[in-house]
Amino acid sequence: MLLLWVAVVAVSALATPAPGAGGQRRGAVQAWPDAPNVVLVVSDSFDGRLTFYPGSQVVKLPFINFMKAHGTSFLNAYTNSPICCPSRAAMWSGLFTHLTESWNNFKGLDPNYTTWMDVMEKHGYRTQKFGKLDYTSGHHSISNRVEAWTRDVAFLLRQEGRPMVNLVPKKTKVRVMEGDWKNTDRAVNWLRKEAVNYTQPFFLYLGLNLPHPYPSPSSGENFGSSTFHTSLYWLKKVSYDAIKIPKWSPLSEMHPIDYYSSYTKNCTGKFTEKEIKDIRAFYYAMCAETDAMLGEIILALHQLDLLQKTIVIYTSDHGELAMEHRQFYKMSMYEASAHVPLLIMGPGIKTNLQVSNVVSLVDIYPTMLGMP
Numbered sequence: 001m002l003l004l005w006v007a008v009v010a011v012s013a014l015a016t017p018a019p020g021a022g023g024q025r026r027g028a029v030q031a032w033p034d035a036p037n038v039v040l041v042v043s044d045s046f047d048g049r050l051t052f053y054p055g056s057q058v059v060k061l062p063f064i065n066f067m068k069a070h071g072t073s074f075l076n077a078y079t080n081s082p083i084c085c086p087s088r089a090a091m092w093s094g095l096f097t098h099l100t101e102s103w104n105n106f107k108g109l110d111p112n113y114t115t116w117m118d119v120m121e122k123h124g125y126r127t128q129k130f131g132k133l134d135y136t137s138g139h140h141s142i143s144n145r146v147e148a149w150t151r152d153v154a155f156l157l158r159q160e161g162r163p164m165v166n167l168v169p170k171k172t173k174v175r176v177m178e179g180d181w182k183n184t185d186r187a188v189n190w191l192r193k194e195a196v197n198y199t200q201p202f203f204l205y206l207g208l209n210l211p212h213p214y215p216s217p218s219s220g221e222n223f224g225s226s227t228f229h230t231s232l233y234w235l236k237k238v239s240y241d242a243i244k245i246p247k248w249s250p251l252s253e254m255h256p257i258d259y260y261s262s263y264t265k266n267c268t269g270k271f272t273e274k275e276i277k278d279i280r281a282f283y284y285a286m287c288a289e290t291d292a293m294l295g296e297i298i299l300a301l302h303q304l305d306l307l308q309k310t311i312v313i314y315t316s317d318h319g320e321l322a323m324e325h326r327q328f329y330k331m332s333m334y335e336a337s338a339h340v341p342l343l344i345m346g347p348g349i350k351t352n353l354q355v356s357n358v359v360s361l362v363d364i365y366p367t368m369l370g371m372p
Contacts, residue, residue, distance in 0.1 A: 071345025094365025161219025
């Protein structure tokens with residue numbers, strides 16, 4: 001697998017300081033003075049195909065488009081496992097899933113595992129993280145240990161809630177996912193109050209939950225997350241006429257695994273074309289809100305005169321089926337579920353470049369260590 005750093009000719013190769021060669025923090029060595037700052041924004045469930053043509057025509061994503069114009073975008077970037085925790089375990093460790101043995105959301109990395117952020121901090125970077133991480137073991141329910149193998153157990157949720165939409169009927173409602181906006185504000189405040197004063201390079205991580213579907217408590221005691229929730233403000237960013245209705249195979253002709261997935265995701269019932277199109281429209285609107293949070297970070301860097309000194313990376317843990325193959329969620333190696341966005345801009349990064357090389361989230365680890 002090619003390193004992303006090599007593929008985009010990211011930054012000039014800088015020697016890594018030898019451990020123990022002096023330093024200031026916990027035995028850390030001083031980073032090279034010309035090392036760039038790094039900001040990594042990782043969302044959840046973002047279909048990477050929306051970042052390039054023709055998928056990019058369905059929703060307005062101005063800050064992703066800004067990154068495309070001022071940096072390099074990867075057209076064939078994929079998750080290593082289309083489930084939250086296994087995907088993130090691969091990204092933070094640089095190891096493929098068969099090595100992390102993170103097969104479901106219950107099992108991830110050991111809490112003390114050395115990630116690339118730990119290595120960067122050891123070599124002089126000031127580091128900070130906000131928002132969703134979800135790469136260590138034990139943060140999901142006990143059912144996540146076994147539901148990958150069987151749902152025929154009484155205490156397990158046999159089906160998710162039926163996918164549905166929920167609209168906030170306010171044209172001025174911008175901050176729909178309040179938790180993500182709160183973490184975005186925290187990241188911006190950290191840039192303004194702390195990072196701008198550092199003499200060392202810094203690394204900032206922001207994890208977003210959007211555009212993951214919202215919880216659906218109306219579905220019963222063991223509800224999942226099957227609600228696509230947005231406001232009129234974001235829905236207006238979607239080109240409704242450009243939304244395609246995916247073709248479905250008849251239930252009788254579906255592969256058993258596809259049928260199983262469709263059944264457990266409560267998608268084997270009847271859906272009108274309007275229902276399907278609305279689910280997809282609301283999902284795209286949630287992507288637009290995600291783009292705006294990315295934009296808050298980019299704007300803050302620009303206002304603080306840090307943008308030209310900072311490498312900005314945007315990606316996601318996996319995609320979202322949004323009713324393709326008669327499914328929503330992820331948990332599938334179909335394109336909508338496995339294809340992720342990957343955009344990089346900053347000093348040394350080629351601008352307006354699209355790279356067709358196949359890359360994946362494990363490449364983040366060596367890329368990060370290639371920067372300082």
